Amino acid sequence: MNRIKDILREKNLTQTWLSANLGKSYNMVNSYVQNRRQPSLEILYKIASLLKTDPRELLLVTKRGKDKVLHSRTK
Numbered sequence: 001m002n003r004i005k006d007i008l009r010e011k012n013l014t015q016t017w018l019s020a021n022l023g024k025s026y027n028m029v030n031s032y033v034q035n036r037r038q039p040s041l042e043i044l045y046k047i048a049s050l051l052k053t054d055p056r057e058l059l060l061v062t063k064r065g066k067d068k069v070l071h072s073r074t075k
Helices: 004-010 015-022 026-033 041-050
Strands: 060-063 066-069
Touching: 004 015, 004 026, 015 026, 015 041
Parallel strands: none
Antiparallel strands: 060 066
């Protein structure tokens, strides 16, 4: 699962903006945002770059029925 929808909302950006900048159709981006499809790692990194965020911030880890955001580790 991913948090693309949440990050777009936090940054006040639209799926239309993301699809145009990503070079993917609106329908494909909508599939990512709605978690019907998961982007490849390559696309995930492109999305993270466009959103100016760490790719790990886009991931939601599910373990034993509990969702957790995968945050980057601080040094």
